[in-house]
Amino acid sequence: MIERESFFPENKRSVSGKNWVFRKIDESQTLMISQNHDLSEIISRVLVSRGVSNEDVNNFLSPRIKNFLTDPMQLIDMRKAAKRIVDAISKGEQIAIFGDYDVDGATSSALFYRFFQYLGYKAVIYIPDRMKEGYGPNDNAFRKLKNDKVSVVITVDCGTTAFQALETAKDLGIDVIVVDHHKAETKLPLSFAIINPNRMDENSDLGHLAAVGVSYLLIIAINRILRESGWFTSKKIAEPNLLEWLDLVALGTVCDLVPLRGLNRAFVSQGLKVAHRRKNVGIAALSEVAKIDEKINCYHIGFLIGP
Numbered sequence: 309m310i311e312r313e314s315f316f317p318e319n320k321r322s323v324s325g326k327n328w329v330f331r332k333i334d335e336s337q338t339l340m341i342s343q344n345h346d347l348s349e350i351i352s353r354v355l356v357s358r359g360v361s362n363e364d365v366n367n368f369l370s371p372r373i374k375n376f377l378t379d380p381m382q383l384i385d386m387r388k389a390a391k392r393i394v395d396a397i398s399k400g401e402q403i404a405i406f407g408d409y410d411v412d413g414a415t416s417s418a419l420f421y422r423f424f425q426y427l428g429y430k431a432v433i434y435i436p437d438r439m440k441e442g443y444g445p446n447d448n449a450f451r452k453l454k455n456d457k458v459s460v461v462i463t464v465d466c467g468t469t470a471f472q473a474l475e476t477a478k479d480l481g482i483d484v485i486v487v488d489h490h491k492a493e494t495k496l497p498l499s500f501a502i503i504n505p506n507r508m509d510e511n512s513d514l515g516h517l518a519a520v521g522v523s524y525l526l527i528i529a530i531n532r533i534l535r536e537s538g539w540f541t542s543k544k545i546a547e548p549n550l551l552e553w554l555d556l557v558a559l560g561t562v563c564d565l566v567p568l569r570g571l572n573r574a575f576v577s578q579g580l581k582v583a584h585r586r587k588n589v590g591i592a593a594l595s596e597v598a599k600i601d602e603k604i605n606c607y608h609i610g611f612l613i614g615p
Contacts (some may be wrong), residue, residue: 333357340467341365371574380525384510385501387599388603390498390529394537396460397429404432404458406445408465408519411614414525415560416464416487419553423527426548427534432458445473445484454480460500462487465519468504471497487526488567489519489566504569520560521575554579561613562606580604 342352407417444466467486474497483500507512558579583604586592598612
């Protein structure tokens, strides 16, 4: 086995003159991963230091969504929210998407808009003015949406702690569906549904998802209900290929700095492949402005496209 010291300069100092300090790891686990997966020792050491076991190496290096995706309906309020949205679409009610102004909120909003657009349904997008309205839902925004005949509002990347605004929405007769990932308080605001893996009463293992990841799960749930109800057959249209929108999920996930593990890692891995095809006009345009002329990677979306 190659000695770890061989990977560093003889004086064991960095170019800035700092001493290298080796993290203590399980050497037997390093050797096992190196031999079982035909990996160099340095790669094996990095994997072990990141907590990757021998059994999880393939899922870490080549993550596939199907290996991590659980039934979205297991999340609290998921089925209730999906059914309400399907009902609104079927009855021709006006749905609005209230998104946060950061990348996670913007990509979540775009994701829903693209999905609804594919269904032949036009949703309203409302992004609050950062300087005038601040973060999250507000009373005036809901009043404006009510005047525009909106009956269902999906808040993305916000809403979990918007007690006053959601109470106003309820008084106005608006059904609010919160799709969020921010840590919730013990008490939740009044709303039709709150889908948040970080609710205090939620026991899923999806708390690491960004809002765009939670939004993607809701879209999967909506799509399933539409399929089971025969909606696609009656409309004579094919089901959407939801994988085509993973570029948006990857963008929001990376830019929100959530842990790249499990389902997040799979979303980003597959989403980068979609982004590289540059079929999304917006991402393609941003890539051109950023002068990205190579295969899009995490650096590009985190430091060039995202900002």
